[in-house]
Amino acid sequence: MSRRSALRLAGKGALLTAGGALLTVPAQPATAGAGAGEMSVTGGQLAEGLTTPSFAPTGRRPKYRRATWSQQFQAQHGWTPAGAGTASSDVNDTASFVRGTQSVRVTTNGTGKQSYVRKVGLPAMDLTGKMIRLVFRVTDVAHLAKLDFYAGSGSLANHFVWQFHAHSKTSANYVQSGEWVTVHLQWADIAGASGAYSISPSGVPSTRTGITDLSFAAYDDSAGQVTYHLQAVELVPDTSSVFPNGAVSITFDDSHKSIHDLARPAMDAHGYSGTVYNIADAIGTKDFLTIDQMRSMQDTSGWEMAGHSYATATHTASYPKLTAQQADDDFRRLREWLVSNGFTSEHFAYPHGAFQKTSDGVPVDLLASRHFSTARSIISETIESYAPAMPYRLKALTGINDGAGIGGTQLSKVTGLGGKLDRCAKNGDWLILCMHKIVEGAPASSTEISRKGFDAMMKEIDARGIPVVTVAEAMQYYT
Template sequence: MAGGGAWLGQVVAQPAAAPAAAEGAIGGLTTPPLYAPSGRRPKYRRATWSQQFQASHGWTPGGGGTASAQANDTSVFVRGTQSVRVTTNGTGKQSYVRKTGMDALNLTNKMIRLVFRVEEVTNLSKLVFYAGSGSLANHFSWTFHAHSKTAANYVQSGEWVTVHLQWADVTGAAGTYSLSASGTPSTKTGFTDLSFALYDNAGGPVTYHLQAVELIPDTASVFPKGVVSITFDDSHKSIHDLARPVMDQFGFPGTVYNIADAIGTGSFLKLGQMRSMQDFSGWEMAGHSYANATHTASYPKLTAEQADDDFRKLREWLVGNGFSSEHFAYPHGAFQKTSDGVPVDQIAGRHFTTARSIISETIESFAPAMPYRLKALTGINDGTGIGGTALSKVTGEGGRLDRCANSGDWLILCLHKIVEGAPATSTEIGKAGLTSLMKAIDDRDIPVLTVEEAMAHYK
């Protein structure tokens, strides 16, 4: 026993009321792909402390936003024989599952793993986790999901979701706790109170299930200053002509997510350039889509069969042209369901070992919580008034690089086109801005790995 009713030991997943797409073949796609993923990825990290919400767990559902709750719900679960079920009241107030007064926890070199499910996300606003003391008078908070009405969301309806929370992701502090200018917490020990909180958008109730709150080792002991992966989408020729020379100066490789049938046309990369970058600078040539039309539309606009066919052609094209990467990035970050209701990330898993999104609510981790929803920071640029992510938010004090270096995390950066002068859109970065970004990484002595290298590091 650990953590006041926590249940440790071997976990045997026994899903109940699982979505139909998770049962049997994926959307009826029964024919194995010619090039199936090898599955070379880090093993599941075992918890050092675990609360799985089985009998006598001692946590309490509540809050001004809660309408009803069942602390021992045996109808929907993915571990053991039960989970906690809560329904909000549609007022936008906090609804929570929490426990206070526990034996003090030490979160040094630890990250928090959450396993939960939201039945219908239409009225979901945000999810927050709190760790503190003094009945949470003192606490750190992680706002780890803010729901979007338009973009792809990490949390989707009726599915079990795993999230890793790291010290790089802390968004707030209260009471005697504080965060330094560089984002370093004032303490990582003495936590007696934990709370999982959900807020609806005041448009109606939300039902959610909490299955696990756990502590697992972070990777600071392996990568004390974190790891950065520099990725580029869309196969722009400027990646070879402008980005590569800058990155060669620092000895940094990149990962390019390619559109197969754009290669060799117009302003896109040529095969010889791709091979040169791979063979002489250590770059990774990964997949983005086979057809340019698919990239424009995005996979959720296709049927499951059409999406699977594009994935298959893409992987065959990569292998046939000497590119061994098993990694993929969703066009526009879209991995929602296909037009006939099959989750795109499940189809991606038939062909690739990981798939990258453009969600950046938290920094990615080793092992990734969900390898087919890798998180990445996109829109980084050195322009003015063009949107995206200002370069200073990455390189400045307390920015993403500082947080990565201070917490030993995996920061995946997503870039697109490089330009000689000032960028005109959020998908462009100037050569000067790119140079500044590379220097900031180098100054912090953060190692740079391709996605393939990062995933292969933990076998």
């Protein structure tokens, strides 16, 4: 039996160990009834026939960061719902909450104008070394346009604003219907300033102290109403408490051979290690990594070999196009394949960044959590943090390229004055970069970056003294 043929047995009750020996594991029934060891999802989302994974994640979830200041919107909280875009509100809504016994409920009026929940005149707060944690829910996102948050003074005459969610009609969204969502807002993510407040050319806010006013703002798309619940506004220690100069993770999707041939030498020169999210089916085929290259990168350069999908067809379709059974089976086979080949990573990246519900209504990120310790998206409305707000929706900046007229994120937005690297180093955040293919000449698509451009980016990271960590290394700080 060939090595690749033996590996195919991974989904049929057998694994090939790193030493080449076959190891038998219990078979996974594809269509079992709901019984012992199987998973069912409450709230009308039933996932039948999903037995216990062969290799469940061993990494613990990130340590929960205790708030140093907290408003949880219980009785007599004193915050005011209002704004030209508000139709109705309930400051003590006992019908929907995730903490305590109530939350604040607001419904917009369908005009596209600002609706908010606000408190001004709080005792002055020092937000140095702090990030803002929001816990909220949008009942139905069909008409959601965006969500902002303001922090300032003088009844918000002076303020900073974070534009932390712009809703997409086509791409995966961090905020989805009916879910309680947690978001972290760091100083590196400030989108604008007004009044006496300003942001320096290198992305540093003019002050982080004397904050007395806070406001959560929502906008509908002018075509329909949106109902949202606000459960918590809190301050927690930010990433700078762990990495004062921020941290960068350099990640690659799809297992392209150029990662080994072009990216690895450039990173070796600086002692950097990256994370590769691999498609098992592609390994050993034309223009993709081989098993030996993957092992060499892991064992001699400290790289992390993580998962992206087992089947190429799954990667092409993306998990939300599958049933829960099909998606879970691909997750299981992928994890078995990684383990059987001696790759220790328990981390995953969604193909096309898609973690919405499967075709039969099960959240893909819930399925991912059965097999992996984290899962990365390609959402970058805000940059990731330690600890992540939602470890199965890790945020990452993708499409980084130095081409012309091909879309994506221009390299200068990362390396230039006040760009992502400056903000990372000067404010402290966890910047996860997502790339695909390195090319010798000019890139032809937003999934490519030239060798010259990639080398330049590595030098810019080094020049700022930002530590580079794999995703696994980052998560070890909280396990």
